[in-house]
Amino acid sequence: MQLQLPEPGADAQAASHSLKQLIAGEIAAAGGWISFERYMELALYAPQVGYYSGGSAKLGKDGDFTTAPEISPLFGATLAHLATELISESESLANVFLEFGAGTGKLAVDILAELKARGRLPEKYFIVEISSQLRARQQETLGEFVALVEWLDALPETFSGVVVGNEVLDAMPVRLAVKSAQGWLERGVALDAAGSFRFEDRAAADLPVAQIPDADELPDGYLTELAPVAIGFMRTLARMVASGAGAAAILPDYGFPASEYYLHDRSAGTLMCHYRHHAHDDPFYWPGLQDITAHVDFTAMAIAAVEEGAEVMAYTSQGAFLLNAGIGELLLRTSPEASLQYLPQANAMQKLISPAEMGELFKVLVIGKNVEWPQRMLRHDRTHRL
Known part of the structure; x- marks a missing residue:
């Protein structure tokens, strides 16, 4: 079915064609098939032409989605x-922040502005960012706070300190697994006679089903995703957290525990x-x-963290x-009587917390070591579902 979506401009189309040629060349060099994980990695991160390494706006009204x-x-x-x-109550936590997948830098600015208002600016705010285009945009967004920030690769x-990774795990490449009468197969990417991308299933002995x-x-026919890249990242993150004097990593993202992720109906x-701002299911x-x-x-993320x-x-x-955290x-702090200021903030907060909006679809996983986690933050905790 032909998708009815806005047509990209000529420059964007040219960049996409360059990426298609790059991926097609890799498919040919690999004997006619690559894993979907590799396709997704190239589509998102190939230098200059991948989604996150290209120069177009990703977030907000001019981008493709809103965080x-x-x-x-x-x-x-x-x-x-x-x-x-956390820093006040946990002697082991340094007043240092680390954010990965910082996007436009908007979250960093909001965190630092609040800390400045409290007289609690951190000693350092690290940002892990592999995209040079996003790094440049973050530097521009951070303005007065840029001197506090150090970028890492x-x-x-x-x-030791507080780690934030908002919507990072969902952007990591995944493998596709499909159940067949012969067992589990890996769904990868090949080329059709016209040179267009198509799915093709193959046996894969290392598929972590x-x-x-x-x-x-x-x-039979059941299709799902497996995320060895994200699991590997969680292992690295957990080792970092566990080896310091004390740290807490806060990871908001959309997803489910394994018992809900792999439901028969999904x-x-x-x-x-x-x-x-259009959602669809055609990765090509x-x-x-x-x-x-x-x-x-x-569940897979939590297990990886605990094992490390x-x-x-x-x-x-x-x-x-x-x-629970006090939003x-x-x-x-804005009076409800000041309706012009209060109502837009209240409406925005509703989008963040309402079960009908982001409040239920998005979850927050927190991993840490040597941290005094506030008791009130355990109200409605779902760790037992993992």
Whole structure:
């Protein structure tokens, strides 16, 4: 079916064609087939032409999707409010922040603005960013705070302080697994007679289907995602967290525990593409010009973290997390009687916490070590579901 989406401009089309040629060349060199994980990696991160390494706007009204920091500064202010408490109550936590996948830099600005208002600016705010285009945009966005920020190319081996990664895990490449009468196959990418991308299933002895609960009971034709890249990242993150004096990593993202991720009814997987605020399921549509994501298997992430020595501090819905962390009190710093200022903030907060909006679809996983986690933050905790 032909997608009815806005047509990209000539320059964008040319960049996408360049990426298509790059991927097609890799498919040919690999004997006619590459894993979807490799396709997704190239589509998102190929130098100069991948979605995250190209120069186009990704977030906000001019981009392809909107994240929580773009909706309201209350999101970052609430994280800063919680972080200040964690640092005050946990002697092992340094007043240092580390953010990865910082996007436009909006979340960093909101966190730092709140910390400045509290007289609690950190010693350093690290940003891990592999995209030079996004790094340049972050430097521009950060303005007065840029001197506090240091950019890194990768996670450090050890760290003490507060770590934030908003919507990072969902953007990591995934493998596609499909159940057949012969067992589990890997769905990869090949070329058709016209040179267009198409899916093709092949046997793969290393497909990690053991993480799927009741994998043998799922019906033939069942399609899902496996995330070894994200699991590997979580292992690295957990080692960093566990090896320092004390750290807490806060990871908001959309997803489910394994028992809900691999439901019989979720037979088409969770892969989704975002282009100009339109969501669809065709990862071959203008490669490099659209985001490609998959929901997060939070059980797999938690297991990886624990196996590397970190602790699961909390797992809950974004709505419960933000309310427990004090977003309502922060909203009330603006008087409800000042309706022109209050109502837009209240409406934005509702998008963040409402079960009908982001409040339930998005979850927050927190891993850490040597941290005094506030008791109130365990209200409505769902760690037992992981």
